[in-house]
Amino acid sequence: MRGETYMDLAVDFMGLKLKNPIMVAAGPLTATGEMLRQAVEAGAGAVVTKTIVNEIRPKVRPRLAALGEGMQNIELYTEFSLEAWEHEIRYAKSHGAVIIANILAHTPSEMADIALRVEKFGADAIELGVACPHGEGLEGLFADPAQLYSFTKSVVQRVNIPVMVKLSPNVTNMAKMAMSAEQAGASAVSAIDTVRAIIGVDLESGRPLLSTYGGYSGPPVRPIGLAAVALISQAAKIPVCGIGGISNSHHVLEYMMLGASTVQLCTSLILNGLDSLSKIIHDLETWLMQHNVADFGQIRGKALQSLKSFEEIKVEPYVAKALQGCSDLSCNLCVRGCIYKAVHKSKFKVTVDQNLCTGCGLCLSVCPDKAFVLEWK
Amino acid sequence: MANIRDVAKKAGVSVATVSRVLNRASNVSPKTADAVLAAMQELHFTPNGLARGLALNRTRTIALLIPNIVNPLYPEMAKGVEDVAHQKGYNVLLCNTEEDIAKERDYLTMLIERRVDGLILMSTLLTNDNLLQIREYNIPFVLTGRYRQDLEADIVYTDYAYGSYLAVHHLLEVGYQRIAHISGSAIQWESQEKLSGFKKALREAQLTVEAKYIVEGDNEIEGGYLGTMRLLHLSEKPQAIFAANDLMAIGAIDAVKAQGLRVPSDVAVAGFDDIRMSALVEPKLTTVSHPVHKMGLIAARLLFDHIDGGAGEDATQKILLQPKLMVRKSCGHENRLREIFN
Numbered sequence: 111m112r113g114e115t116y117m118d119l120a121v122d123f124m125g126l127k128l129k130n131p132i133m134v135a136a137g138p139l140t141a142t143g144e145m146l147r148q149a150v151e152a153g154a155g156a157v158v159t160k161t162i163v164n165e166i167r168p169k170v171r172p173r174l175a176a177l178g179e180g181m182q183n184i185e186l187y188t189e190f191s192l193e194a195w196e197h198e199i200r201y202a203k204s205h206g207a208v209i210i211a212n213i214l215a216h217t218p219s220e221m222a223d224i225a226l227r228v229e230k231f232g233a234d235a236i237e238l239g240v241a242c243p244h245g246e247g248l249e250g251l252f253a254d255p256a257q258l259y260s261f262t263k264s265v266v267q268r269v270n271i272p273v274m275v276k277l278s279p280n281v282t283n284m285a286k287m288a289m290s291a292e293q294a295g296a297s298a299v300s301a302i303d304t305v306r307a308i309i310g311v312d313l314e315s316g317r318p319l320l321s322t323y324g325g326y327s328g329p330p331v332r333p334i335g336l337a338a339v340a341l342i343s344q345a346a347k348i349p350v351c352g353i354g355g356i357s358n359s360h361h362v363l364e365y366m367m368l369g370a371s372t373v374q375l376c377t378s379l380i381l382n383g384l385d386s387l388s389k390i391i392h393d394l395e396t397w398l399m400q401h402n403v404a405d406f407g408q409i410r411g412k413a414l415q416s417l418k419s420f421e422e423i424k425v426e427p428y429v430a431k432a433l434q435g436c437s438d439l440s441c442n443l444c445v446r447g448c449i450y451k452a453v454h455k456s457k458f459k460v461t462v463d464q465n466l467c468t469g470c471g472l473c474l475s476v477c478p479d480k481a482f483v484l485e486w487k
Numbered sequence: 488m489a490n491i492r493d494v495a496k497k498a499g500v501s502v503a504t505v506s507r508v509l510n511r512a513s514n515v516s517p518k519t520a521d522a523v524l525a526a527m528q529e530l531h532f533t534p535n536g537l538a539r540g541l542a543l544n545r546t547r548t549i550a551l552l553i554p555n556i557v558n559p560l561y562p563e564m565a566k567g568v569e570d571v572a573h574q575k576g577y578n579v580l581l582c583n584t585e586e587d588i589a590k591e592r593d594y595l596t597m598l599i600e601r602r603v604d605g606l607i608l609m610s611t612l613l614t615n616d617n618l619l620q621i622r623e624y625n626i627p628f629v630l631t632g633r634y635r636q637d638l639e640a641d642i643v644y645t646d647y648a649y650g651s652y653l654a655v656h657h658l659l660e661v662g663y664q665r666i667a668h669i670s671g672s673a674i675q676w677e678s679q680e681k682l683s684g685f686k687k688a689l690r691e692a693q694l695t696v697e698a699k700y701i702v703e704g705d706n707e708i709e710g711g712y713l714g715t716m717r718l719l720h721l722s723e724k725p726q727a728i729f730a731a732n733d734l735m736a737i738g739a740i741d742a743v744k745a746q747g748l749r750v751p752s753d754v755a756v757a758g759f760d761d762i763r764m765s766a767l768v769e770p771k772l773t774t775v776s777h778p779v780h781k782m783g784l785i786a787a788r789l790l791f792d793h794i795d796g797g798a799g800e801d802a803t804q805k806i807l808l809q810p811k812l813m814v815r816k817s818c819g820h821e822n823r824l825r826e827i828f829n
């Protein structure tokens with residue numbers, strides 16, 4: 111504990127007592143008991159195992175590609191047998207890990223059987239890993255509310271530990287999927303799994319960078335994750351675990367303000383290392399201290415209240431105005447980015463022609479100096 | 488928790504040796520036995536229900552009864568069973584019943600005499616009464632293959648009717664109307680179920696099921712070949728053939744080629760099972776995956792629940808495994824996406 115900045119980040123999630131709301135998501139960093147232990151040592155409040163299945167198969171190579179800030183993977187499931195997972199889970203548990211076993215099967219009875227087994231191995235909760243966009247067909251279980259319901263129900267009826275359902279963003283209506291999970295008795299939902307993607311094409315060889323359709327993750331998917339979590343929070347009453355593109359405490363808080371109770375991280379931890387967890391946790395403590403927030407309940411869902419229908423958004427006579435001059439002679443983002451040709455810049459002086467400006471607001475977000483505001487015309 | 492393999496590694500001996508020590512076999516030197524026992528202690532190895540096993544006089548063998556050792560489907564299943572049994576330190580006895588109920592009964596008698604610790608029966612021909620008799624010997628068993636509603640037993644099954652329906656539905660979708668079926672051997676229940684799936688798909692498409700387009704095969708390549716020859720000599724030959732297993736489908740492709748015709752442009756062929764070879768024949772065979780490897784894994788896991796005494800009070804398990812259409816090249820579709828997302 112770090113003296114002055116000490117805050118209690120503990121949360122109760124699906125009845126599990128977590129020292130903080132940050133989990134390491136199902137993926138390559140949670141592939142073995144030893145890795146689970148390392149994640150917990152790095153500060154994670156809980157760990158979600160790599161997807162556990164009845165029938166394992168070898169990993170394809172290559173299966174990861176990063177481009178810009180995003181990552182595509184075509185990775186499938188664990189390479190360990192169920193028998194081996196008994197050992198891995200017990201090992202991580204003996205080091206104090208709170209373990210959520212991510213499992214996948216293809217019928218409700220098969221799913222329930224694996225669930226029962228991982229419960230016996232000592233898992234604290236289950237996450238149904240049904241949302242992978244590759245390896246399970248174009249639209250499978252993850253896109254069918256009725257099937258999701260029956261799979262979830264059969265697991266919930268079978269085990270005594272809480273069950274969380276991981277949702278895919280590759281559907282038209284995530285709220286419907288969340289409600290199916292809730293009606294079937296799930297204790298929580300997590301979202302999002304990766305977004306179906308092809309990250310790029312190598313022009314010289316004329317081939318996609320990875321050899322099949324895969325899942326996109328990392329910072330570029332965060333807005334998709336945020337909207338998903340907001341949607342789900344407004345549709346269902348069970349707690350939500352936010353996933354997608356989280357790499358700092360700011361992102362964690364964004365997810366929480368849109369309704370998440372906990373979060374999971376994968377890609378940023380792959381790229382920045384598990385060490386980055388301690389900074390995220392520290393920054394979270396600091397922010398809560400500075401904002402006098404005693405527990406996450408005070409901020410959870412706060413931003414949802416300001417989400418409006420178009421009918422409720424009043425059309426006000428906003429136009430942009432430059433508050434200050436600009437010291438960066440080389441920057442021309444505001445001028446170039448103005449669709450309505452309303453922004454002008456000469457040397458250090460920036461002006462907005464308020465007769466041309468339509469109040470779109472883009473200059474406010476493109477200006478690195480935050481030189482613009484909107485005001486009533 | 489360490490397993491038997493960890494102990495073997497630590498002690499620098501084979502898994503078999505550890506197993507012999509556990510079974511207090513006489514052919515282990517005291518020095519080796521000491522090393523194994525020390526390794527167990529250090530790794531906190533608790534012989535998974537094994538101590539009990541010793542007291543109960545276990546043979547550390549389970550048996551798997553399969554209908555046909557020559558069909559590459561069944562070794563896949565044996566591999567599933569063996570994957571689990573090996574980790575548990577058990578041997579698997581493989582018995583080939585050849586779809587012969589007398590042979591199956593003989594094996595059962597032998598296995599009971601040998602006091603195997605458990606049985607897995609694939610596509611058994613035994614009646615429920617026959618099976619319940621095994622219980623009298625206190626030997627747990629798990630059935631695999633088709634569903635049996637009226638039997639209180641662990642069953643890992645797949646839906647043969649639905650799998651067949653998927654294959655025939657696919658043929659209809661591609662545009663074939665005259666679709667023939669080469670059925671499996673009549674003695675197998677699974678064959679009846681596949682036939683019913685075939686009929687259901689046709690009826691749903693408002694096509695009549697014509698007797699001349701249904702021929703009985705024998706689940707072997709030859710049966711597929713001969714059945715296809717018969718079909719190709721009909722005055723109105725079928726546009727597509729759904730064979731009840733991949734071996735017969737491979738025989739069918741051979742027969743079509745022997746007649747100077749091509750698959751799929753002259754006659755489309757679909758199979759059932761998805762044996763490895765089906766992705767290698769020319770053209771690659773569209774088929775229905777029969778998840779026997781997974782069946783073997785799960786059946787063995789259920790069996791060991793009983794053997795290790797971990798089955799609890801839970802009622803018997805009936806676990807369905809999903810049959811899945813594997814779209815490849817032998818049916819002449821043009822839906823590449825379907826193949827990629829198989």
Ligand SMILES: Cc1cc2nc3c(=O)[nH]c(=O)nc-3n(C[C@H](O)[C@H](O)[C@H](O)COP(=O)(O)O)c2cc1C
Nearest residue numbers: 135136137161183239303327328354355375376377
């Ligand atoms: C390489 C890789 C492997 C993954 N494997 C799994 C998996 O086995 N099961 C699962 O449910 N999600 C898996 N995911 C998805 C992540 O858990 C997470 O939902 C997604 O990556 C979005 O979060 P992120 O942007 O923080 O990475 C994987 C993601 C990546 C990048």
